[in-house]
Amino acid sequence: MPAFPRLPKPIPLIAGLVVTRIIGWGSTFYALSVLARDIQRDLSLDVAFVFGGITLLLLLLLTGAALAPAVGRHLDRAGTRGAMGCGALACALGLVLLGLAQGPVSYLAAWVVIGVGHALSLANVGGVTVAQMMGPRARRVIGLMMLATGLSSALFWPLTAWLVAQGGWRTTCLIFAALQIVIVLPIYLAVPRKLASGVAVPAGAPAAERDEGRLPPAHRRAAFWLVAVVFSASGLVSWGLPLHLIDLLRDAGIGPTEAVGIAALSGPATLLARLVDATLGDRLPVEWTALAGLVLGPLACLVLVLAPGTALAATVFVVSFSAAMGVISVARATLPLVLFGRDGFGGLMGRLTVPQNLAFAAAPLLFAAMIAQFGRDLALIGAAAIQLVAVVAMVALLRLLARGRDLSRS
Numbered sequence: 001m002p003a004f005p006r007l008p009k010p011i012p013l014i015a016g017l018v019v020t021r022i023i024g025w026g027s028t029f030y031a032l033s034v035l036a037r038d039i040q041r042d043l044s045l046d047v048a049f050v051f052g053g054i055t056l057l058l059l060l061l062l063t064g065a066a067l068a069p070a071v072g073r074h075l076d077r078a079g080t081r082g083a084m085g086c087g088a089l090a091c092a093l094g095l096v097l098l099g100l101a102q103g104p105v106s107y108l109a110a111w112v113v114i115g116v117g118h119a120l121s122l123a124n125v126g127g128v129t130v131a132q133m134m135g136p137r138a139r140r141v142i143g144l145m146m147l148a149t150g151l152s153s154a155l156f157w158p159l160t161a162w163l164v165a166q167g168g169w170r171t172t173c174l175i176f177a178a179l180q181i182v183i184v185l186p187i188y189l190a191v192p193r194k195l196a197s198g199v200a201v202p203a204g205a206p207a208a209e210r211d212e213g214r215l216p217p218a219h220r221r222a223a224f225w226l227v228a229v230v231f232s233a234s235g236l237v238s239w240g241l242p243l244h245l246i247d248l249l250r251d252a253g254i255g256p257t258e259a260v261g262i263a264a265l266s267g268p269a270t271l272l273a274r275l276v277d278a279t280l281g282d283r284l285p286v287e288w289t290a291l292a293g294l295v296l297g298p299l300a301c302l303v304l305v306l307a308p309g310t311a312l313a314a315t316v317f318v319v320s321f322s323a324a325m326g327v328i329s330v331a332r333a334t335l336p337l338v339l340f341g342r343d344g345f346g347g348l349m350g351r352l353t354v355p356q357n358l359a360f361a362a363a364p365l366l367f368a369a370m371i372a373q374f375g376r377d378l379a380l381i382g383a384a385a386i387q388l389v390a391v392v393a394m395v396a397l398l399r400l401l402a403r404g405r406d407l408s409r410s
Contacts, residue, residue, distance in 0.1 A: 026156030087121025099173030240363030273326030
């Protein structure tokens, strides 16, 4: 086994990176759920315009997709410290602009700046940092980071509501901007400047020393596209369907109060699935846990089609679907590392981000249109069909891995 250099005290820094992700997502993406009504009232905007769909998701995700390849290549060359520091500053600036917004143009401009900050400091950058620090131990650490990141909404929804009650939404945005400068930026600056080059090895070194992953060179291109299909197709569903969970349950005959209670199980189910994966991940190949999640997703969707109107079926649907999405979200961050290794990992994740973020951005509009045009059952069947595309691509990837193992033995 090759020796992977590590920071003298990696655990405190990783804990710090968890804090930055909680603040980063909580103060922007999740906080808007609380801020939206006040912003809509003060800026005289339609609440749908304020709350995402065509604006927030497209701006955040498409901005990230446009920047991701260039950012990824930079991370491989220079490490993540500089990019994340600039990302914290961009998020702070965007939150200041949001707090000062006077109309639709300045409001959208603020989210563009925040989108740049996300691309530089959040998205896949945390995973790249952990990969550069932890080597073969990165999968479990990334899984635990994502588990903790799931607490963003639970922490920032009540915090945002309290801050708004004390000083209004504009003051809340400025406080969140200060958190980026006072807490997030110093943690990013604690990452060693030359972390990437500190773990690099010569280009001519054997593959085992260079950590090029489990794929032979001849199969890497095909594997890249299969991984892109797997996570873009599954992401299309995981970013689109959950926004309509409560309406889907109500359309299936569940009462309004009961539908909200059942839909609330989504968060605990996702966190539990991530916890199991993070705890047992070293014992289970990530490609097989990913396949299990990909198979469970469409089966969950069909439960609500075949047995509508019962609380049991609705609960099985929500818990199974959310658990599947939790497993897949961890695999999205860890499977590329296992397959392709740490060499060029930042650039690889940057290229994978483009099709994934395009799918994420299209998902809310696609499922809103599917439900409006075709109804609940056909929308759920469509979601299952999209996920089956991911299953087929994953099976093809497993066969490619098997051929690679046979090739290495011969």
